[in-house]
Amino acid sequence: MRITLVRNDPQDPATTRRYDYELPDVGLSSISSALQLLSRTKDSTIGYYLSCRRGMCACCVVRANGAICTACVTPVVDGMVIEPIRQDIQVCDTVVDLSMAKDHQFAFEDEAP
Amino acid sequence: MAGSIPRVDVVVIGSGAAGLVAAQEAAAHGCSVLVLSKGQIGRSGATATITGDISVDGATIHDLGLSRKSGDSQDRFYEDTLKGGGYLNDRRLAQAMVSNVGSEVSSLMAAGLKVVGIGHAPGHRFPRGVLVSGMQMLQLLSKKASAAGVKYRDEFYVTDILRENGCAVGVSGYDMRSGVRRTIAAGAVIIAAGGGGMVHPFRTVPEELVGDGYALALQAGAALIDMEMIQFLPCCLVNPPLWRGIQFPWIIGPQSGTRAWLLNKYGERFMARYDAERMEMSTRDIVSRACVREVQEGRGGPGGGVFMSWAHLPQDILDFLPQWYGKPLLRGNWHWEGFDFKDLVARIKQGYAVEVAPAAHFMMGGVHIDERCETALHGLFACGEVAGGVHGANRLSGNACTQFLVQGRVAGRAAAEVAKAEPVVGPQTLRDLAAPEPKKSGSNADAYVLLEKAQSIANAGLNVVRSSDDLNAARDAIRSVVEEAQNSCANLVFDSSYNRRVIDTLEARSAAMTVEAMVLSAIERQESRGAHYRDDFPEPDDRYLRHGIITMQRGVLNYSTMAING
Ligand SMILES: Cc1cc2nc3c(=O)[nH]c(=O)nc-3n(C[C@H](O)[C@H](O)[C@H](O)COP(=O)(O)OP(=O)(O)OC[C@H]3O[C@@H](n4cnc5c(N)ncnc54)[C@H](O)[C@@H]3O)c2cc1C
Ligand code: FES
Secondary structure, three states, rough: OOEEEEEEEEEEEEEEEEEEEOOOOEEEEEEEHHHHHHHHHHOOOEEEEEOOOOOOOOEEEEEEEEEEOOOOOOHOOOOEEEOOOOOEEEEOOOEEOOOHHHEEEOOOOOOOO | OOOOEEEEEEEEOOOOHHHHHHHHHHHHHOOOEEOOOOOOOOOHHHHHHHHEEEOOOOHHHHHHOOOOOOOOOOHHHHHHHHOOOOEEEOOOHHHHHHHHHHHHHHHHHHOOOOEEEEOOOOOOOOEEEEEEEHHHHHHHHHHHHHHHHOEEEOOOOEEEEEEOOOOOEEEEEEEEOOOEEEEEEEEEEEEEOOOOHOOOOEEOOOOOOOOOHHHHHHHHOOOOEOOEEEEEEEEEEEEOOOHHHOHHHHHHHOOOOOEEEOOOOOOHHHHOOOOOOOHHHOOOOHHHHHHHHHHHOOOOOOOEEEEOOOOOOOHHHHHHHHHOOOOOOOOOOEOOOEEHHHHHHHHHOOOOOEEEEEEEEEEEEEEEEOOEEEOOOEOOOEEEEEOOOOOOOOOOOOHHHHHHHHHHHHHHHHHHHHHHOOOOOOOOHHHOOOOOOOOOOOOOOOHHHHHHHHHHHEEEEEOEEEEEHHHHHHHHHHHHHHHHHHHHOOOOOOOOOOOOOHHHHHHHHHHHHHHHHHHHHHHHOOEEHHHHHHHHHHHHHHHHOOOEEEEEEEEEEEEEEEEEOO
16 A cells, blocks of 8 residues: 655755655554554654544544545545645644643743743 | 753643643642643543543432432442452542542533433442543643643653652653753652553553553652552454454443343353353453453454354344434444444444454552652652552442542642742752763664563463463563663654654653563462452452552562551
């Protein structure tokens, strides 16, 4: 199976690029499992969010073939294109900021406010 | 380049319900509070997965205006909690839990918590399950905490608790978003990092719960209690990978009362051998044990489970289930949680069986705390699932919510008192305490393999049915994994944000340390009690009706026992 991941260029995080990856066939499996496998076997800096694995926390949300879905409960299919849902709340690759405390973040001294 | 070390009164590790309640309470007592969470706030931890119950005694449920009088009382709730826990519960913690949950639920309801019904779960003599959504609880609790002035840092992996002169004085960790290592000084630290079900390869729990809280506590010099006690949820899906560990068959089967059959590979209805009277409707631990025993004795299915079948029932009987199970929880189109099980139910109705197995679900053991939720290290507190003792050898349904609401409050208040009373530790002292900058060398390419090793050792030694041979083999095997993981951690390079190699390495260490503590505790408990079932000692033995305590000295675990607090 082949999937395409739209992610930041690790060398130049301001640019996004399309990366094609080959995946082994493991049976009906989620987009999250595919991202996890890629980060483990191909490039450990691929950013993905995974917690409940049952569609409850909604934080693994991605755009897959143009449609917004929770990655952990959506089957990955051959030829799928996976991207972040929105650039304005993107944290890293497919990870977006859905924190319930977005407006109450602690800032370290050396960070721009 | 990192600036000077910031200082807050209270640091809370974890943003599940326990952490948020604790944070809000400490802030309400005038403390500056920082919540550090490995996941995103309100969207991580087991709390997010709850569509279930908070246990409250019937009299209080009646006072809350949620049901008619039932003849229940706090005393009866307390008795059932102890009975369910095989009388291994810390009495003070159990008493506090049953007595104080009412006011917590009341204030959540005042904030807008929707109660969808009152459930009656096994082990409770009365209906005590206040049915709620975990995600809504997280919304309400984070809102309250924010309003009280709490600050947060999402996706911050706490790796160390800093100590000085026998006191907790701060934490350090990996800021996953920036990729930087950070240290924060604090007057008190609360561990609310949740359980560690991820130490098992087959589990219901969220991905990040690898046992960090136990590893943090051990390394800081705190003790763990009754670590062998881990609860399994029977009859979770084995395959396909998309559905692995999801308890849907159990929900539409015995849990809700449809008379599904459990079959082994010969098609035998094997429950007849384990509980001829109740069969599949037996208690969770007996069903789990029976399923595992069938597999161990070579009568399991290809995926390491057994089969659940509805083939003996009329094809349409399942269609009525959503009508009486509770609409908000199970919808008529077979959407359940985030999954679409329409096709699976169609197959079931055609007469196909599904393969199921028990999955690791909840840790009764955990960080040893006193009635103020304080650990052996002054200024270090623990609350919620990470804290052990209150459930004894087994937890009743709904009692985890009861635990985190009550303990969160207690820990937040006690931490605030300590933080306000203690002299401030200077940043200079802390800089010396912070772990040395990691060496820029070493490859950790196989970090997740180490985590998988720890999981497979837990699977072999710490399953539903245990034996001294399996446990001894697990003890021998886990040591090298702990050492390897510790070496990998010492050589970590914190060079980029979201580096899974860093995360996997840290997680492997936590999981391995947790498994080692669990194995050691399980070896020493030479009896069967609650969730801990030993093939070689199949009966309870009251000589072992004591807590097992694990501490760590110079990297080596020690086991001792302690009388039950009464
Ligand atoms: C599927 C499922 C259903 C359940 N249903 C029920 C039910 O109906 N009723 C009931 O009573 N119980 C239920 N439980 C159990 C209950 O959900 C948990 O025991 C409870 O939510 C634990 O809450 P907590 O706040 O202690 O921890 P959690 O909610 O697990 O939160 C832990 C937090 O700590 C963070 N964290 C972990 N490690 C670190 C670290 N190193 N650094 C920083 N942060 C860290 C995590 O990201 C998370 O934010 C269920 C459990 C599961 C898995
Ligand atoms: S990981 Fe929680 S919804 Fe996907």
